[in-house]
Amino acid sequence: MPEKTQYYTRTAQYLHWIMAIIFITAWVIGFYSGNFLSYDVDGSFKGNIITLHKNIATVILFLVVVRLFWRYTHPTPALPASMSPAMKSAAHIAHWILYFILIALPITGCLYSWSAGHPAPVLYLFEIPRLLDKNPEIMSIVAPAHVYLSWFAGLLLLGHIAAALKHHFIDKDHVLRSMLGKDKS
Ligand code: HEM
Numbered sequence: 001m002p003e004k005t006q007y008y009t010r011t012a013q014y015l016h017w018i019m020a021i022i023f024i025t026a027w028v029i030g031f032y033s034g035n036f037l038s039y040d041v042d043g044s045f046k047g048n049i050i051t052l053h054k055n056i057a058t059v060i061l062f063l064v065v066v067r068l069f070w071r072y073t074h075p076t077p078a079l080p081a082s083m084s085p086a087m088k089s090a091a092h093i094a095h096w097i098l099y100f101i102l103i104a105l106p107i108t109g110c111l112y113s114w115s116a117g118h119p120a121p122v123l124y125l126f127e128i129p130r131l132l133d134k135n136p137e138i139m140s141i142v143a144p145a146h147v148y149l150s151w152f153a154g155l156l157l158l159g160h161i162a163a164a165l166k167h168h169f170i171d172k173d174h175v176l177r178s179m180l181g182k183d184k185s
């Protein structure tokens with residue numbers, strides 16, 4: 001296990017914030033398409049929006065591999081001593097569920113797309129090789145899995161952001177700064 005420091009490394013911080021921007025953007029676009037657009041009203045516009053959602057969201061799958069490798073090979077900061085053991089455990093569990101979501105959402109998204117007979121494109125540059133042919137039976141499982149997981153992710157993220165703000169403005173500890181600052185050396 002990596003030893004404890006005050007701050008996440010610069011690389012871990014960049015990965016966290018870049019992935020946060022990509023994730024939240026993909027989430028909002030997916031939610032907009034899934035709940036506010038219909039093929040009956042403007043099919044090609046909805047198609048373009050879903051394609052945009054996929055091209056952005058697949059990037060998460062590549063970045064999370066780099067991030068987990070970095071997580072295992074570099075030290076992470078200790079949580080404040082003022083937190084109770086139960087709160088520390090809750091924070092760690094929440095972080096691992098967030099990592100699970102960072103893997104499971106893009107994977108269920110790709111399975112959803114392939115089983116519907118569509119590609120999983122990355123940044124309009126290339127496609128992830130298809131591991132599945134069109135398959136309505138699989139789609140009837142992975143489509144709701146993707147949708148429900150995305151809603152759960154939205155709720156968990158609200159809690160994650162609220163917790164970060166509470167640490168900073170109410171508890172006035174270093175948790176938010178650990179994802180922003182740097183050791184003076
Ligand atoms: C970080 C990763 C991702 C996030 C946060 C995310 C989030 C979402 C959300 C919030 C929805 C709307 C759910 C609803 O109907 O309420 C959605 C739908 C969808 N997502 Fe994703 N998704 C991700 C990755 C992917 C990937 C990689 C693909 C495919 C390559 C994909 C394909 C789809 C499709 C086809 C829909 C249905 C859109 C519609 O019915 O209009 N998603 N996603």
Ligand code: HEM
Pocket residue numbers: 016019020021023024071076077079091095096098099101102157160161164165175176177178179
């Ligand atoms: C405005 C949005 C966000 C804020 C203010 C925020 C804030 C933070 C802070 C302060 C930490 C360090 C917490 C600690 O040491 O206990 C952290 C860690 C983390 N955040 Fe976020 N975050 C945001 C968005 C996101 C998003 C969108 C995701 C992914 C879906 C995410 C995933 C994670 C994960 C997995 C960790 C644990 C890092 C580790 O220990 O390896 N965050 N976040």
